[in-house]
Amino acid sequence: MNILNTTFNTPYHTAPFSKIKNEDYMPAFLKAIKKAKVEIDTIANSSETPSFKNTIEALDFSGEELDRLSSIFFNLNSAETNDHIQKIAQEVSPLLSDFSNDITLNESLFKRVKAVYDQKSNLDLTTEQSTLLDKKYKGFSRNGANLSEEKKTRLREIDKQSSKLKLNFGENILAETNKFEMHLTNENDLTGLPEGAKEAAQQLAESKNKEGWLITLDYPSYIPFMTYADNRELRKELAISAGSKAFKGDALDNQDNVLQIVKLRHERANLLGYKTHAHFVLEERMAKTPETVENFLNELLEKAKPAAQNEFENLEQFAKDLDGIDRLEKWDGSYYAEKLKQKLFSLDDEQLKPYFKLENVINGAFTIAERLFDLKFEEIDTIDKYHKDVLTYKVTDNKGNLVSIFYADFFPRAGKRNGAWMTVYKPQYIKDGVNDRPHISNVCNFTKPTKSKPSLLTFNEVTTLFHEFGHALHGMLANTTYPSLSGTSVFWDFVELPSQVLENWCYEKEALELFATHYETGAVIPMELIEKIKASSTFHEGMQTLRQISFGLLDMSWHGQDPTAITNIKTHEFKAFENTKLYPDVQENCMSTSFAHIFQGGYSSGYYSYKWAELLDADAFEYFLEEGIFNKVVAQKFKDNVLSQGGIEDPMTLYKRFRGKEPRPDALLKRAGLIEK
Numbered sequence: 001m002n003i004l005n006t007t008f009n010t011p012y013h014t015a016p017f018s019k020i021k022n023e024d025y026m027p028a029f030l031k032a033i034k035k036a037k038v039e040i041d042t043i044a045n046s047s048e049t050p051s052f053k054n055t056i057e058a059l060d061f062s063g064e065e066l067d068r069l070s071s072i073f074f075n076l077n078s079a080e081t082n083d084h085i086q087k088i089a090q091e092v093s094p095l096l097s098d099f100s101n102d103i104t105l106n107e108s109l110f111k112r113v114k115a116v117y118d119q120k121s122n123l124d125l126t127t128e129q130s131t132l133l134d135k136k137y138k139g140f141s142r143n144g145a146n147l148s149e150e151k152k153t154r155l156r157e158i159d160k161q162s163s164k165l166k167l168n169f170g171e172n173i174l175a176e177t178n179k180f181e182m183h184l185t186n187e188n189d190l191t192g193l194p195e196g197a198k199e200a201a202q203q204l205a206e207s208k209n210k211e212g213w214l215i216t217l218d219y220p221s222y223i224p225f226m227t228y229a230d231n232r233e234l235r236k237e238l239a240i241s242a243g244s245k246a247f248k249g250d251a252l253d254n255q256d257n258v259l260q261i262v263k264l265r266h267e268r269a270n271l272l273g274y275k276t277h278a279h280f281v282l283e284e285r286m287a288k289t290p291e292t293v294e295n296f297l298n299e300l301l302e303k304a305k306p307a308a309q310n311e312f313e314n315l316e317q318f319a320k321d322l323d324g325i326d327r328l329e330k331w332d333g334s335y336y337a338e339k340l341k342q343k344l345f346s347l348d349d350e351q352l353k354p355y356f357k358l359e360n361v362i363n364g365a366f367t368i369a370e371r372l373f374d375l376k377f378e379e380i381d382t383i384d385k386y387h388k389d390v391l392t393y394k395v396t397d398n399k400g401n402l403v404s405i406f407y408a409d410f411f412p413r414a415g416k417r418n419g420a421w422m423t424v425y426k427p428q429y430i431k432d433g434v435n436d437r438p439h440i441s442n443v444c445n446f447t448k449p450t451k452s453k454p455s456l457l458t459f460n461e462v463t464t465l466f467h468e469f470g471h472a473l474h475g476m477l478a479n480t481t482y483p484s485l486s487g488t489s490v491f492w493d494f495v496e497l498p499s500q501v502l503e504n505w506c507y508e509k510e511a512l513e514l515f516a517t518h519y520e521t522g523a524v525i526p527m528e529l530i531e532k533i534k535a536s537s538t539f540h541e542g543m544q545t546l547r548q549i550s551f552g553l554l555d556m557s558w559h560g561q562d563p564t565a566i567t568n569i570k571t572h573e574f575k576a577f578e579n580t581k582l583y584p585d586v587q588e589n590c591m592s593t594s595f596a597h598i599f600q601g602g603y604s605s606g607y608y609s610y611k612w613a614e615l616l617d618a619d620a621f622e623y624f625l626e627e628g629i630f631n632k633v634v635a636q637k638f639k640d641n642v643l644s645q646g647g648i649e650d651p652m653t654l655y656k657r658f659r660g661k662e663p664r665p666d667a668l669l670k671r672a673g674l675i676e677k
């Protein structure tokens, strides 16, 4: 019996990672797809009159085994992959998109869904049921249910091709990242680097039986080198390598993938009657239209640009005074910004890191979750892990009821992609009166402990941990009936609110005192450092904002207009960056060929949502500031109206219920220092 097709006979029905063999996946997928098809056919061919229960609800609870298997497999393809798993992903992805197209293009099924949808006003549905019905109907109409046979066939071709292209896009980036290493044998070339980063570079070289030091494009190696290394030529070499990922015209080049992906997306949108891919995507967002997004970004641009230009000029002057640099280049930005920041605030990451031992930060996040939402985290060793570095927790409420299982996987490995993310192994839902609790995971790439030091986080890593933990809370506290509306299954421009709002606690004295203690002496972080963290948090805010806006506008340039005439990626990108450009362009570099968010992940026409969520999170946190950052009433309102509600209602409605009013940009602009406090 293939374990992946059985009920998991494990504590909390958690995934039995250690018992899964790579050979199990493909047969398990085939069997689970077959089983899901039977479930769908039973609904579609039922002789009963279509009802909400026998059609809409039945549909939402179908394919459970396949969903569980897909979660396990694709989560591991991101966090612990290998050639074998990547090959299976290539094979299974088209099967899965075939399967989901089979559902959305199933005419008898659509007929039944439409029959229920058409009598919606007479059905006496709950708010959640009404949202689910809309979502299911749109799931069909937005996937071609109303199209002719010929157009339906073309749509299926497009989806199959797109999913292959996206996979290949991601594989090329991973291969490019793993391929590059900068091998240094002269210690002078590492001048400026903090001891910890030097030691890590040496250990990496040692692990590959090499003399000297190795620098790679993995963030924990790349970032310290770009920030601290005095050798400008080497910084340039490293920056150009990072910026030219999948843009070298060789077998790992992504230019063609990008052009094909955007053209297929446009064609798909047109087939369905939308002007562009962005129009199609934004229909199901809080922002609703490309015009709203562009106006929002341009309004911020107007406020941020003068500040950004001013900051850039100051930085360039600073570099000139210090080292006689005539023209500030991309590989100078982080280096001189860090030096200027030190001068202004005499605050650097190395000073802060001893106060942010990973274990302390995790416990801090847990304590904050306990004070706000009454959650208790207990490390358990009774459930399976997919790698020995993974930590496992049981999360309970103040009555001892199970809230969630939580996996935390913090360090980089060869098989893990860059970045940090939250993911779900099993969503929350209520079935047959039982509230089935979720299994949530956080995956990051933090600085590893070395022989002499524990894992000490940079402040940026601390906020990343809180960010992902905020997403995790959204998943853990989910309390909805239907799995497809549960937890983080919300509109994309709403999903970053819980994650970004939680980052705010990292800047507050009352919260930092709970966990920011020196790893050797146990001393609490000095007030003076806390004040500096706050003051420096808006350092170069204009430039940072401009950078985010530039990514948002690049995204919209690919998806908010007809891309069929675009042939040269670099030229297109150059134009898209025109209004937000500060640094001289680097001819060898291209952002789009490694812009995984929009070409591999789900952020196409959605990059603006980071800033959009900042608008929400600044406004939401202002409420906590007004009432106290551990105020139970505000926390309870946030839990009741946002964290537990998933996507059961329009996000603006949920937000207003929490906040008492619509969000306004003032709190964001104030926090960023772009308008007077």
Ligand SMILES: [Zn+2]
Pocket: 467, 471, 496, 499
């Ligand atoms: Zn996020």
